[in-house]
Amino acid sequence: MELKGSSALVTGGASGLGAATARALAAEGVHVTVFDLNEDGAxxxxxxxxxxxxxGDVTDPGQCQRAVDQAASGGTLRITVNCAGIGWVGRMIDRQGAPHPLEPFESVQRVNVFGTFNVMSKAAVAIAKTEPLEHAERGVIVNTASVAAYDGQIGQLAYSASKGAIVGMTLPAARDLSVVGIRVMAIAPGLFDTPLLGMLPEAAFHALGxxxxxxxxxxxxxxxxxxVVHIARNSYLNAEVIRLDGGIRMPPK
Ligand SMILES: NC(=O)c1ccc[n+]([C@@H]2O[C@H](COP(=O)([O-])OP(=O)(O)OC[C@H]3O[C@@H](n4cnc5c(N)ncnc54)[C@H](O)[C@@H]3O)[C@@H](O)[C@H]2O)c1
Known part of the structure; x- marks a missing residue:
């Protein structure tokens, strides 16, 4: 797909992987709209x-619609990348013998799963209204999973469940949107040097590397x-999750 001159929405674009995506797409001549809770970063x-x-907040459908509308007004919306996400660490039974509380489990699903669903579904409607390109292609949606979807570690119950849902949505979303010429892909990153990991002490940082x-x-x-740029360009990539992880397979802890 030709990227130059199109418009993209990038959630979580104020930081880390989303910010890198915004830069990479803009370097290809794409008009980028960043959607994030963090005003200064965005x-x-x-x-x-x-x-x-x-x-805005990806858990709020109205705010997601506003972001999609803004992105669609900045050019022909062809690309949506969901990078907004949060983590949580907590075991099924904690050291005091208490069960994993529901609240953090729920809030991780709300941001990572419901947020991705909100943005993906609203962006799909906007992309579906655009003029089709070669082979009736209209655009692409890229969601962010994690290797934790497959190699969930001790304490990653909530996070792994949310990333497993991103993996699980990929095929049915691609099937649903095939009729309107929209591809759906996901990327499962390994360990990336984002502000999240940058806060670790230097020794831990090197050990992870x-x-x-x-x-x-x-x-x-x-x-x-x-x-993301490659996925957007390569129209034959669809309905798949790509691990981007230097071959890492996470151990139990
Ligand atoms: N960094 C890694 O090693 C790694 C590995 C695997 C997966 N991931 C996933 O990649 C994505 C990006 O992670 P990152 O490392 O760039 O993190 P990050 O914390 O640097 O960036 C996440 C961004 O999402 C925004 N955000 C969080 N909740 C939001 C909400 N409710 N509404 C709108 N914006 C919200 C934050 O403000 C932040 O700018 C996440 O989904 C994360 O789970 C990261």
Missing amino acids: KSVAGEVGGDYVV ASVLFPKVLGDPTRYGQL
Whole structure:
């Protein structure tokens, strides 16, 4: 798919993988709208890439619609990338013998799963209204899973469940949207050097890098942006989850 001159919506675009995606798409001539809770970050990334930003929460359907409308007004909306997400660590039974509380389990699903669903479904309607390109293609949606969908570690019950849902939505979403010429893909990142991991002490940071099969470093977020650009361009990629992880297979802990 030709990217130049199209418009993209990137959730979680104020930081980490989303910000790298916004930069990579903008470098290909795409008009990017950043949608994020973090106003300062969203404004700064949007300013850097010459795009727009919408401050809002992916769990709120109305705010998602506003972000989609903004992205659609910035050009022909062909690309939507869901990078907004949160983590949580907690075992099924904690050290005091108490069960995993429902609230954090629920809020992780609300942001990671419901948020992705909200943005994906609303963006699909907008992309479906665009003029078709070669082979009736109209656009692509890329969601962010995690290797935790497959190699969930001790304490990752809530997070792994949410990322497993992203994996599970990929095929039915691609099937639903095939009639309107929209592809759906997901990326399952391994360990990436984002602000989240950057807060770790240096020794822990290097230990994590050393646990990668090859190359023995944490992932550079620009690699994520490169893959999104490739997925957007390569119209034969559809209904698949790509691990982007340097070959890592996470151990139980
Ligand atoms: N960094 C990694 O190693 C890694 C590995 C696997 C998967 N992931 C996934 O990649 C995605 C991006 O992670 P990252 O490392 O770039 O994290 P990050 O914390 O740097 O960025 C996440 C962004 O999402 C935004 N956000 C969070 N909740 C939101 C909400 N309700 N509404 C709108 N925006 C919201 C945050 O403000 C932030 O800007 C997440 O889904 C994460 O689970 C990251």
